[in-house]
Amino acid sequence: MPGKRLKECDALQDYLDPKPYLGYEFEKNMSECKFPEEIASDIRRRCIEFVIELVTQLRQRLPENFKVLQSISSLSGSECLKPVKNDILDLVKLFVNNAEILTRIDFQWRKLHTIQWIQTSDTIGLWAEIVSYRDATGENPFKELSDLAITILSLPHSNADVERVFSQMGIVKSKLRNRLAITSLNAVLTIKYGLRRHGKSCHDYKLPESVLRKIGSLESYQTSSESPQPSTSTQSPTEGDPREIIEWDLADLQ
Structure with a gap:
């Protein structure tokens, strides 16, 4: 054959x-x-x-959507900066339905190689550089494309990635902490993976002064968009409340 x-x-x-x-x-x-x-x-x-x-x-x-995974490789630094590169409209249509935005992304994709980028060997570093790029007018000419690329690259692309998150979720939300709210669980996981990305741990990471001032207060749980409304639910005040106050165990940040 x-x-x-x-x-x-x-x-x-x-x-x-x-x-x-x-x-x-x-x-x-x-x-x-x-x-x-x-x-x-x-x-x-x-x-x-x-x-x-x-x-x-x-x-x-092979997963059923392996063609989508193949098309994601077009976002790598070695592929997206080629003068002649693969079309990504089929991939973009999975995330964008607006014809005007599709047209912008198509034009931005075709002229991406005309700029001399620095982080060409690192895909994540390259798109981070594209996100922060500004032209003479102070605008980002690749805004729609870079936002979409960051969105796609942030998705879990293998079962192993998802399994690792579920494993960490099971460690954080144990039987003793089964009533932990989703927002609190998400905050703990975000801190865990954020420290790992920066190569830090709870032992050597220095909290900003603004964060230290909020410890012990309700300021970090309040937002300007929230307005107190009487509750008509028979649910207990602490059950499922996303603004619940948690005793943060130091081990959760390791």
Whole structure:
């Protein structure tokens, strides 16, 4: 099947070469061993069956949206800065429905390589640089594109990423702390992963003075958009309250 592009649903056996080439090392060893024709054919057949089974199982392990994952690779620094690059409109349409914004992103994608960027070897660093870029007018000419790229890159792209988050969530929200509110749980996980990204821990991270002043007060739980309203629910005051006050265990920040 040299040169044949197979689809995911195609049966591999229907396109096999009757006498496939199995590599230099295999062919060299087969010629040196001088097996009888029957044994040599059986060895070759078993090797072919092994490769077919390997490819079949790899196909079964691919997610249904693996084409989307393939298109995300276009956002890497080595791909997005090429003068001639893949179109990303199919990927963008999964996140954007507005035709005007789609047009802007398309134009921004096509002229992205015209700027001399610094962080070209690091994908995250490159898009962080693009987000903070400003032209002579103080505007970011790549705003829609960079916002979309950061959104896509921040999504979990493997089951392992999701499993790690669920594992940490199970550690934080234990049986003794089962009534922990979602906002509080999200805050603890954000702090944990934020410290990890900066290579810090609760032992060596220095809190800003503005944060230290809020400790022991309700200031950090109040927002300007909130207005006190009488509750008509029969739920207990502490159950599911997103503004509940928690005793932050030091171990939660490690």
